[in-house]
Amino acid sequence: xxxxxxxxxxxxxxxxxxxVQREQMPPTEWRWQVGYLPxxxxxxxxxxxEHFRRxxxxxxxxxxxxxxxxxxxxxxxxxxxxxxxxxxxxLSNQPRILLLDEPTANLDPVNTQRVERLVTDYLRRHQAxxxxxxxxxxxxxxxxxxxxxxxxxxxxxxxxxx
Amino acid sequence: MxxxxxxxxxxxxxxxxxxxxxxxxxxxxxxxxxLVAALRTAIQLxxxxxxxxxxxxxxxxxxxxxxxxxxxxxxxxxxMTRQHRRFAGNWGYGIGVVSMFVSSFTVALFALIxxxxxxxxxxxxxxxxxxxxxxxxxxxxxALALDRLTQSAWEQRAVIEARLxxxxxxxxxxxxxxxxxxxxxxxxxxxxxxAAGIVSLPGMMTGQILAGIEPVEAVKYQILIMFLIAxxxxxxxxxxxxxxxxxxxxxxxxxxxxRLQR
Numbered sequence: 001x002x003x004x005x006x007x008x009x010x011x012x013x014x015x016x017x018x019x020v021q022r023e024q025m026p027p028t029e030w031r032w033q034v035g036y037l038p039x040x041x042x043x044x045x046x047x048x049x050e051h052f053r054r055x056x057x058x059x060x061x062x063x064x065x066x067x068x069x070x071x072x073x074x075x076x077x078x079x080x081x082x083x084x085x086x087x088x089x090x091l092s093n094q095p096r097i098l099l100l101d102e103p104t105a106n107l108d109p110v111n112t113q114r115v116e117r118l119v120t121d122y123l124r125r126h127q128a129x130x131x132x133x134x135x136x137x138x139x140x141x142x143x144x145x146x147x148x149x150x151x152x153x154x155x156x157x158x159x160x161x162x
Numbered sequence: 163m164x165x166x167x168x169x170x171x172x173x174x175x176x177x178x179x180x181x182x183x184x185x186x187x188x189x190x191x192x193x194x195x196x197l198v199a200a201l202r203t204a205i206q207l208x209x210x211x212x213x214x215x216x217x218x219x220x221x222x223x224x225x226x227x228x229x230x231x232x233x234x235x236x237x238x239x240x241x242m243t244r245q246h247r248r249f250a251g252n253w254g255y256g257i258g259v260v261s262m263f264v265s266s267f268t269v270a271l272f273a274l275i276x277x278x279x280x281x282x283x284x285x286x287x288x289x290x291x292x293x294x295x296x297x298x299x300x301x302x303x304x305a306l307a308l309d310r311l312t313q314s315a316w317e318q319r320a321v322i323e324a325r326l327x328x329x330x331x332x333x334x335x336x337x338x339x340x341x342x343x344x345x346x347x348x349x350x351x352x353x354x355x356x357a358a359g360i361v362s363l364p365g366m367m368t369g370q371i372l373a374g375i376e377p378v379e380a381v382k383y384q385i386l387i388m389f390l391i392a393x394x395x396x397x398x399x400x401x402x403x404x405x406x407x408x409x410x411x412x413x414x415x416x417x418x419x420x421r422l423q424r
Contacts, residue, residue: 008327032329041324044324053329089328093328
């Protein structure tokens with residue numbers, strides 16, 4: 001479903017971003033605004049920095065990286081580093097909507113906390129919205145404004161948490 | 163010129179038979195393929211020899227045109243069957259045919275009307291062999307390029323989509339692949355031009371010399387052909403890759419691998 005929201009799969013129905021219908025926006029613009037972070041990130045160039053269109057040092061720092069991370073070999077990243085850097089890469093585009101698919105699945109508690117703090121910070125500062133997919137009940141406790149519960153049949157319940 | 167008899171050709175054919183017998187133990191299917199291909203060469207070339215003989219006897223634009231279209235149709239089929247993953251529906255055939263038509267026919271017309279400047283320009287003795295060489299080489303370039311394009315898009319779909327997700331356009335998302343594909347389509351002719359005369363004597367020139375043409379004259383025609391092939395194959399590959407990339411994405415710049423079939 002997140003893939004449909006990011007307009008990557010053929011889908012039906014209509015979507016609006018602040019009153020503008022998706023079809024009236026170029027697809028590149030839509031995906032720029034509706035940032036989708038898949039569970040597994042992809043790296044195609046040699047160094048980390050080549051994957052960033054803009055660099056925002058404060059985001060990297062908040063995730064526990066120094067500035068020299070941009071010169072690192074993308075191939076040698078650990079799965080946790082890949083996950084955090086993928087988030088940094090996405091947030092550097094400054095999307096209005098975040099679609100995060102288990103963004104802390106490979107992270108230790110310290111980094112999980114960094115990611116949670118960074119995202120909640122980002123949402124407040126940019127007036128952005130976020131759809132965060134997770135399996136961790138305690139994470140919902142910490143970050144969710146509204147929780148939707150899905151099981152194999154579909155929507156199983158919801159709860160307002162603020 | 164020394165005329166070849168059927169017996170002479172049969173002696174040469176013994177080579178192929180010997181090769182087939184030797185390779186049957188290693189790879190029986192391949193030996194069979196080899197024999198079938200050799201047989202096809204003999205039959206197809208004999209037939210085209212007869213057709214050309216009839217055509218040369220009365221040079222008629224209609225017949226030249228019809229034969230050209232037939233050659234194009236067969237080349238299009240050949241491009242399609244060489245694709246590991248090809249576009250479903252008419253696109254699988256259409257992309258190859260359209261790009262070959264645009265490049266080979268334009269280059270052939272240019273060569274016949276502007277360069278060779280014969281009377282009439284469609285004289286089959288020039289038109290058909292020229293177009294044949296162009297089509298053959300363009301076909302190879304396009305088939306190679308399309309095969310690599312669809313294959314790479316399939317293998318690297320995750321990376322392509324990862325770039326789309328970050329707001330790259332479809333064209334940016336496949337830029338690396340497109341470069342590689344264009345290269346693979348052009349490398350054969352670049353290599354052929356670079357090695358011509360030093361490592362290899364091109365087939366057409368060799369044929370002319372064997373048939374008794376003065377070498378310098380044969381060389382001039384070979385150079386002409388090389389340049390024409392480079393233009394035809396290059397522009398043909400460009401056109402095919404352009405059309406194929408457009409077909410790989412839809413109007414919302416989504417990667418549409420469902421448009422490919424095995």
